[in-house]
Amino acid sequence: MIDQNVIDNHNLTRGEYELIVRLIGREPNLTELGVFSAMWSEHCSYKSSKFYLKQLPTKGTNVVQGPGENAGIIDIGDGQVIVFKIESHNHPSFIEPFQGAATGVGGILRDIFTMGARPIAILDSLRFGPLTSPKNRAIMDGVISGISSYGNSIGVPTVGGEVYFDDCYALNPLVNVFCLGLAEKDKVFYAKTGGAGNAVLYVGSKTGRDGIHGATMASAEFGKETEHKRPNVQVGDPFKEKLLLEACLEVMDKDLIVGIQDMGAAGLTCSTAEMPAKSGTGLEIDLDKVPQREEGMTPYEILLSESQERMLIVALPEKVKAVREVFAKWDLDAVEIGRVIDGGRMKVRFHGELVVDVPVSAVVDLCPIYQRPVAPAAEPAPAVHLTPPLPKDCGGLLLELLASPTIADKEWVFRQYDHMVQTNTMLLPGADAAVLRIKDSKKALAVTLDGNSLYARLDPRSGGLIAVAEACRNLACVGARPVGVTNCLNFGNPEKPEVMRQFKEVVEGMSEACRAFGIPVTGGNVSFYNDTEGASIHPTPVLGIVGLLKNIDKVVTPGFKSAGDTVVLLGENTAELTGSEYLKVHFKDEGGRPPAIDLAGEKAVQETCLAAAEAGLLRSAHDLSEGGLAVCAAESGFFGDDRLGCELDLDDDIRMDALLFGEAQSRILATLTPSNVEGLLHLARLNGIKARVVGKVGGDVLRIRHKGRDVLTVPVKTAFETWKEAIPRHFMFQR
């Protein structure tokens, strides 16, 4: 029966087990223990993170739904809402990159269409080990094929994202997938049951033995045992999901259902417990009616399977027939497996026997919340960490940075994604943010994912702050104002006090920045236990921020447009070096402090850029991030159709390498026709920020002068080819 060994295997502590016994008033049977262990896993219960997540600002006049549902909802006016969320699929993607990533896409899509929204965009934030290793290449190739296979097939464009490389991800890649949906405000659906007597319908794929304990797997470190956790991998069926998507949206459109929830982590268990828990009811289901793919499945297996492409729907009894007809139209079965009951219990029958009978609130709401030990805050690192010798060949350094996969062109990745289906994508991947028009309106949405884990490792608080600031800056560069935030927090083992310190500080930084920008957090995801063989990844917050453009004609695109345009730098050059891609790539130095950030200054820079965009002054804008000014100027050349160079003249009193490659925050490089320059400088003065003309666009060379001396001269063509080839060259012989 249930001994310590069984409890351990379920990843429950003795204390948790005893609490379960108290809550249900007896010893659980094995199936019930399985139910609790899945729902009380870190992945489903947020037991280590909840305490800290509470401080995130979640309110706002435009917030229709904050955290707590499958996805957050923001009102964008005209009776429309956007629905968005980000999810991690890190552990499955390490075990089986293709299917792990593919099912990650499938999962986040379901979170969006469960709420009645049609998914309109996917973005992915990916982190891998260095490409010099064949293993890392195989993981990257598999992950990208997986995302492409699922997203392309279902017809949701993958419009952007990010790809970072660092040693710390070699044994623990990160795959975070974001999805944005669009819905009518009065056609949004929630995971609720309505009153007793309502019918519970199971729709989608049959249940198999796949993915049992997926949630628990994502809630433990990888070690040797992971080997036999392997058969848990699920295979995604995007075709089935497409049918499910259309059928679900159709029953919602026809107003045939009461509530709906996808079966994600913890499968049937999760939806069977959460829906009634949110509605103050109970639920009774009969497992014999659950469509099964394999023979001889036990109740334990049926309840905990994480087979993909399944949903649970609650409908009024008189609507069941109509629901069935819609699903039949899409060649899907909708099977009645139970009903809503009074009394707040989850009752599960199998072969006529009651195999689970527990209060839903115990399963869903009463999992203990932990305030795990937090290591003391670290001493701030010295501002000047080291003084590298001044570089002689800055052109060579620029090429070295452009060839660094983190900075290099990602076209090899996104050309494998259908980024244009649905015909809304105005700004293709590669821009600071993706921009999607909203059909039949003047509005457009901008979306970006961002997070720099080196900053977060050096100083978690700054890492959190900068991630928010930079994501908003990306939006400002295309002319969009941020309206809502989601986030994916990827960390190591929360039982390590140092990891908890990182977590606590990152969340504090994020909270502070979101408050400063006045943007609500409407949801997110936490992925702990990103450790392999005892080593944790860098703390990696990934921010997903959605922005709104009121007037689509005012969108600003990156890339120099024409020779003779003036280049203006918004913001201040300061002597930042540590934490930079430059020190990391060239000196293998990852010490010191991340660049400083001042939120008021940041906001003023963004406000200036936005005001200029709205006034139609800008011909291009691009923010300065990894690789600093030189990389930003080079990329601005690459993004334009004519691949123009530019000449920049700088006279700041700071080290030349910090000026060229340092990552001082809150800077944007903009280009304008000369006649608009005064307008921009005026806006900058109004906002109290530094802005100045630094050069002009033209020629086929990128030339930067410092105090009248040429410090960097590189033909755009050379730079472009270096940047373009850096990733594909690793995949020449890859299948």
Place this chain on the structure above:
Amino acid sequence: MKFGVVAFPGSNCDFDTFYAFHDVMKQPTVWLWHKDHSLKDVDCVVLPGGFSYGDYLRSGAIARFSPLMQEVREFAAKGGLVLGICNGFQVLLELGLLPGAMLRNQHLKFLCRFVSIRLENARTRFTHKGRTGQVLRIPIAHFDGNYFAPPEMLEEIEANGQVVFRYADAEGRLTEEANVNGSLHGIAGLTNRMGNVMGMMPHPERASETLLGSADGRVIFESLISRF
């Protein structure tokens, strides 16, 4: 001109195609459901892109057995206009309404990007508003767009002037590099012998508004809409 856009399970450019005909080109446009047997008196049937039946087995292989395809076959035999885009092209090949077959892209990766295609034959019902030799900038997005036909078939297609589009560079040159998926003779689109059925891999519905980067695809829609 009344257009009908076919929806198969797994079609995913059906809305885009409908939007292009109905909202952009302002033409009467109706949905055609794969399980039905009626073409609703349309003048032109459009098979959209996507992944009908997941593209499992082979792209377009299963959609060809849809009930509606019997009607499409008869409609085409009587000279009705049929346009297949991407997956729709693949379905037409599988149906045998167009000659040849699609293989996996030569680099074995899905490929989504703008390409240039050269208009080879401006005397078809689908292209008469364009000029032979004209270069169009239109996106592609496919895994299986590497056109193949056995030598005799290929010869016949060429001899009949059935090739409508070839992958080219921006200047209209047929280079190996421009032939992004490895298609034989760089074929990106072709008609049947009678000239009333056309298939093309590039997506004209994605290139019908300048807002989205190109409106070159309108040539095809405008050709269809206006009589010869």
Place this chain on the structure above:
Amino acid sequence: MKVRILVSFKDSVLDPQGQTVKNALHTLGYDAIRDVRQGKVFEIDLAGVSRAEAEKIVPEISDKVLANPIIEKFAWQIIEE
């Protein structure tokens, strides 16, 4: 009855997937590999079907559905009576 149907490219059709596998194997040092062709296999479970019926059905579905005769050929066998 269980049948197995092998569908592969005709010899005249280039098989880039097979080529890529071959290259991958060469990179790993398997030099003895002279050629690789990749195809599809279907294992089909037929209920209540005689041998004679199978001999009618299987080539029919192979030709009509499983293989595209322009580029592919097929072969089949009974693997379980």
Place this chain on the structure above:
Amino acid sequence: MKVRILVSFKDSVLDPQGQTVKNALHTLGYDAIRDVRQGKVFEIDLAGVSRAEAEKIVPEISDKVLANPIIEKFAWQIIEE
């Protein structure tokens, strides 16, 4: 020597392609078909390799390159000495 390697999903793994083919065949009226599993087949030409060597090489490359042991299984045979 020529070998044939069959790679298919393990029995417990969902095979969406096989399912879809099965459904298509049902729609076409082939009701006798109870199940379809779809897999890959590789035909490999090995030069100057003995049987014993093949017995070493083939499982090795199947495991390492051709099949994904996490979700797939393989079987092989010699089809030409």
